[in-house]
Amino acid sequence: MKILTPIKLTLDISQLKYESSGEPLIDIAPRKIGDSDKCAIEEAVRLKEKHNAYTVAVTVGSGPEHERIIRDAYAMGIDEGYIVEVKEYENLQAITIGEIIASLAKKTGPYDLIILGAGSLDTHSYTLGPIIASKIGVPIIAGVDSLSYNDGVFEARCVMEDGTYTYRVSPPIVVTVTTEANEPRIPTLKTILRSKKMEIKKLTAEDLGIELKRIEIEELKRYVVQRKKIIWDAGEDLEKAIENLVRVLTSEV
Amino acid sequence: MKILVYGETVEWLKQARSISEILDGELYGVISSRELSNQATRIFDKTYVFEGVKYEPNTYHKIIQEVSQKIKPDLTIFPSTIKGRTLAGLYAGHLSQPVITDVIDVKRDDQTLEMSRLVYGGGCIAKIRLTLPVTACIIQGAFKPSDKQVNGEVEYLTSIGKELIWTEFKKREYEGIPLDKADIVVAAGRGFKKKEDLEIVKELSTILNGAWSVTRPLAADYGWSDTWIGISGVIINPKIYIAVGISGQPLHMIAVRNSKTIIAVNKDPNAPIFSEADYGVIGDLYQILPRLLEKLRKK
Numbered sequence A: 001m002k003i004l005t006p007i008k009l010t011l012d013i014s015q016l017k018y019e020s021s022g023e024p025l026i027d028i029a030p031r032k033i034g035d036s037d038k039c040a041i042e043e044a045v046r047l048k049e050k051h052n053a054y055t056v057a058v059t060v061g062s063g064p065e066h067e068r069i070i071r072d073a074y075a076m077g078i079d080e081g082y083i084v085e086v087k088e089y090e091n092l093q094a095i096t097i098g099e100i101i102a103s104l105a106k107k108t109g110p111y112d113l114i115i116l117g118a119g120s121l122d123t124h125s126y127t128l129g130p131i132i133a134s135k136i137g138v139p140i141i142a143g144v145d146s147l148s149y150n151d152g153v154f155e156a157r158c159v160m161e162d163g164t165y166t167y168r169v170s171p172p173i174v175v176t177v178t179t180e181a182n183e184p185r186i187p188t189l190k191t192i193l194r195s196k197k198m199e200i201k202k203l204t205a206e207d208l209g210i211e212l213k214r215i216e217i218e219e220l221k222r223y224v225v226q227r228k229k230i231i232w233d234a235g236e237d238l239e240k241a242i243e244n245l246v247r248v249l250t251s252e253v
Numbered sequence B: 001m002k003i004l005v006y007g008e009t010v011e012w013l014k015q016a017r018s019i020s021e022i023l024d025g026e027l028y029g030v031i032s033s034r035e036l037s038n039q040a041t042r043i044f045d046k047t048y049v050f051e052g053v054k055y056e057p058n059t060y061h062k063i064i065q066e067v068s069q070k071i072k073p074d075l076t077i078f079p080s081t082i083k084g085r086t087l088a089g090l091y092a093g094h095l096s097q098p099v100i101t102d103v104i105d106v107k108r109d110d111q112t113l114e115m116s117r118l119v120y121g122g123g124c125i126a127k128i129r130l131t132l133p134v135t136a137c138i139i140q141g142a143f144k145p146s147d148k149q150v151n152g153e154v155e156y157l158t159s160i161g162k163e164l165i166w167t168e169f170k171k172r173e174y175e176g177i178p179l180d181k182a183d184i185v186v187a188a189g190r191g192f193k194k195k196e197d198l199e200i201v202k203e204l205s206t207i208l209n210g211a212w213s214v215t216r217p218l219a220a221d222y223g224w225s226d227t228w229i230g231i232s233g234v235i236i237n238p239k240i241y242i243a244v245g246i247s248g249q250p251l252h253m254i255a256v257r258n259s260k261t262i263i264a265v266n267k268d269p270n271a272p273i274f275s276e277a278d279y280g281v282i283g284d285l286y287q288i289l290p291r292l293l294e295k296l297r298k299k
């Protein structure tokens, strides 16, 4: 079995700061490998351990931080890593990233499984897995909370808005996983040291024959909602606060 | 301008109608149940109905794509749910169109669309301009449902066949009123120390004739509930939303922002939830909720 895991360098949105004008300070926000991407790597490495799979990771972007996340993937057990170098990857259209990954998959595959995060921390689009699946022409199972593989068949469980779906399908497929899928392993010192010596292969979008389509952002600002913001402190007067709450609850319905 | 929409609830179909009015377009709908079709034909200029297959993204996408080939829409919209996003990704990938998720506003300017979408976990709003054709996932509740009625055509799609991949579905059973239908929703966050303590939230929701839920960590990490409110869970638009022991992180707030009134109870005066609340009480939920219940019971 051969597995590809696309991984993304995402903004750590919990640490995003804002200018007083409401503009987000994107450039200084810390970036890291996405949480659900780590779960995708973990699934790939478990399949490697159980079923002798060969695992490959790819990221689209450029700069030392992208090398770092490929090394993070190596430290978790991934065998081979690619960076498709694109400057200003953050304003690429999802469709372009999908085309790049699908093209790399055709060039370095065929893969039995392409597994990736369902949604990243910053854009959280949930569309990249489906785009890759449609570009390669294999089925997608998206938003998977638990995945197993037995006798040549993947079984995936997805908790959705209206209930729980279970799917069974044989490879090749594309799967996107949520952060519920597993508890990603923490690399050991030994695997971290080994990851530093491993080679990272580099390509460009031109090598893959992909034309870059970007998103034009005309304005970006903090999302503020107008609310009344009437706040009572129960520490000062508990009974008064409760009375106020009761009044609101009985009058606003 | 031709707009194609996929949807599963009347509420959402009516929101799609609003979007078509804003953009001055003809509205085509594809729906997966005959039950919906009576209402859908009054919302859509033309409705395509299919039936008899369980939701499975690859199969549903194939059907939607078939309809799309007949219409050749300029804009195709899906709800920004996990299902909607998955279908939208397959659809846009197939047609090599731009796909935008978490859209909360649209404007038309000749052959381009200006869309506002939420980014960075709902913390920011980005305005982007795109040339048609485009696929978009719209946050449910961002547009007011339109009550305009039309006399639309309907076409039943036969020869659908079976699911492309083996599928089993277990419908979610709600205790009480379903979350997305309740006028009042009470939700618990990590301010609650143990599962048993949620009883007080359930009791509060019962007395208010509403529904209850939790934030994602309580459901996904602790297993105290099957569902949660948030971008990756259920999106709600109640009259009153009461957040208890919830900090107010964007990925949660994105799903409650269309509530008419937001009430927060939190012991931390600096919790972000207070800047998105209409009314708030700073204090310990373990003190406040029992007292509140006592008072409400007397009413």
Ligand SMILES: Cc1cc2nc3c(=O)[nH]c(=O)nc-3n(C[C@H](O)[C@H](O)[C@H](O)COP(=O)(O)OP(=O)(O)OC[C@H]3O[C@@H](n4cnc5c(N)ncnc54)[C@H](O)[C@@H]3O)c2cc1C
Binding pocket: A035, A119, A120, A121, A179, B188, B189, B190, B191, B192, B214, B215, B216, B217, B228, B229, B230, B231, B232, B233, B244, B245, B246, B247, B248, B249, B251, B252, B265, B266, B267, B268, B271, B283, B284, B285, B286
């Ligand atoms: C990809 C992704 C998707 C996500 N999707 C969702 C989603 O759909 N929905 C969602 O909810 N989250 C989601 N999250 C998680 C989200 O980012 C936050 O971690 C989560 O919403 C925080 O939940 P909370 O407010 O319950 O907990 P916390 O942030 O820990 O807040 C607990 C609050 O309780 C208060 N508190 C503590 N004790 C008391 C007391 N005795 N009385 C009163 N107040 C008290 C504290 O002051 C604090 O403000 C997602 C995260 C990721 C990475």
Ligand SMILES: Nc1ncnc2c1ncn2[C@@H]1O[C@H](COP(=O)(O)O)[C@@H](O)[C@H]1O
Binding pocket: A006, A007, A008, A009, A034, A036, A037, A058, A059, A060, A061, A089, A094, A097, A116, A117, A118, A119, A120, A121, A123, A124, A125, A126, A127, A128, A129
């Ligand atoms: N630039 C990228 N390079 C590699 N993988 C990516 C990239 N962008 C997104 N992905 C993958 O797609 C998933 C979903 O991302 P998104 O659609 O941005 O929410 C991520 O978790 C990654 O696995």
